[in-house]
Amino acid sequence: MIQTIIVFLIIGLIITGILVNPILMKRRRNRLNRRPFPPLWNAIIENNLPIYLYLNHDERKRLQGHIQVFLTEKQFIGCRGLQVTEEKKIIIAAVACLLLLNERGQYFPKLRSILVYPSAYIVKETTAIDNYVVEERRVARLGESWTRDQVILSWEQIKQDTLNWQDGHNVILHEFAHQLDQEDGKAEGVPILKHSSDYPIWAKVMSEAYQHLCNDVLQGVNNVIDSYGATNPAEFFAVATETFFEKPHQLLSHYPAIYQQLQSYYQLDPVQWK
Numbered sequence: 001m002i003q004t005i006i007v008f009l010i011i012g013l014i015i016t017g018i019l020v021n022p023i024l025m026k027r028r029r030n031r032l033n034r035r036p037f038p039p040l041w042n043a044i045i046e047n048n049l050p051i052y053l054y055l056n057h058d059e060r061k062r063l064q065g066h067i068q069v070f071l072t073e074k075q076f077i078g079c080r081g082l083q084v085t086e087e088k089k090i091i092i093a094a095v096a097c098l099l100l101l102n103e104r105g106q107y108f109p110k111l112r113s114i115l116v117y118p119s120a121y122i123v124k125e126t127t128a129i130d131n132y133v134v135e136e137r138r139v140a141r142l143g144e145s146w147t148r149d150q151v152i153l154s155w156e157q158i159k160q161d162t163l164n165w166q167d168g169h170n171v172i173l174h175e176f177a178h179q180l181d182q183e184d185g186k187a188e189g190v191p192i193l194k195h196s197s198d199y200p201i202w203a204k205v206m207s208e209a210y211q212h213l214c215n216d217v218l219q220g221v222n223n224v225i226d227s228y229g230a231t232n233p234a235e236f237f238a239v240a241t242e243t244f245f246e247k248p249h250q251l252l253s254h255y256p257a258i259y260q261q262l263q264s265y266y267q268l269d270p271v272q273w274k
């Protein structure tokens with residue numbers, strides 16, 4: 001009898017936890033969103049995120065609120081002796097939260113920690129040559145996004161990207177776009193869209209542009225979207241996101257349909273910022 005009561009109590013507690021947790025999380029986030037934004041943090045963003053100056057008052061306030069939530073919920077880990085200072089955290093949070101600016105509701109839900117290396121880091125990659133032979137090689141990387149819980153970034157690359165906001169390359173935008181893509185557990189260049197009716201048009205627009213980019217790369221023709229986007233559809237979405245934020249005018253004139261899809265997904269119109 002007692003055992004049955006204990007089992008029911010445990011089940012009750014689990015169900016209560018499942019129901020109450022999202023409510024508590026929402027309240028905590030609302031509190032963080034309303035917390036005064038330190039002037040020093042504002043100055044750091046003004047000095048390192050050029051488009052911050054073009055955001056209107058409401059957008060700035062929203063970004064500041066997202067940054068407060070992001071900094072509270074995510075853990076930063078310095079690697080190879082790098083100190084992840086407050087300034088570094090603010091810069092990473094500000095660029096990552098730009099992707100969430102217009103209330104996408106979630107804060108990269110699978111992400112737990114952000115590992116920051118001083119510069120490019122070396123990883124071992126294995127490639128199957130055939131059924132019996134696997135080739136192992138060491139490659140340098142500037143960033144990575146894991147489906148499970150981590151983003152890895154090179155601080156040296158972040159500094160370069162901060163100085164060159166209009167070159168279409170941004171490792172933070174790139175890796176956090178992967179996080180958005182991976183929210184449903186798959187990295188395939190299709191993030192979670194608002195309506196189920198949005199998926200067919202997304203697939204058509206993105207796959208046509210992806211093929212176009214692949215053809216350009218094969219023929220050695222320059223494209224507004226960096227050739228790395230031709231690696232696979234997941235990389236295409238990440239690189240197209242970098243282009244959308246850093247070269248919005250060129251993307252709009254070369255690929256208006258992609259611009260429109262990303263504008264609708266991010267609920268942002270970066271051509272208005274410049």
Ligand SMILES: [Zn+2]
Pocket residue numbers: 174178235238
């Ligand atoms: Zn990538």
